[in-house]
Amino acid sequence: MKTRLSCPCGEQIVGKDEDELVELTQRHLADAHPGMSYGRDEILFIAT
Numbered sequence: 001m002k003t004r005l006s007c008p009c010g011e012q013i014v015g016k017d018e019d020e021l022v023e024l025t026q027r028h029l030a031d032a033h034p035g036m037s038y039g040r041d042e043i044l045f046i047a048t
Helices: 018-032 040-046
Strands: 004-006 012-014
Touching: 004 018, 012 018, 018 040
Parallel strands: none
Antiparallel strands: 004 012
């Protein structure tokens, strides 16, 4: 299960499970990188 993602901006995103990681990453993208969006599969592909 992937629960961590390092955004190129330096933000470290950690979720308790993949669902939370996807939710937190999408929220980060909306707040910090307006106009960028990734789907679940894309987020999990780059997560560790």
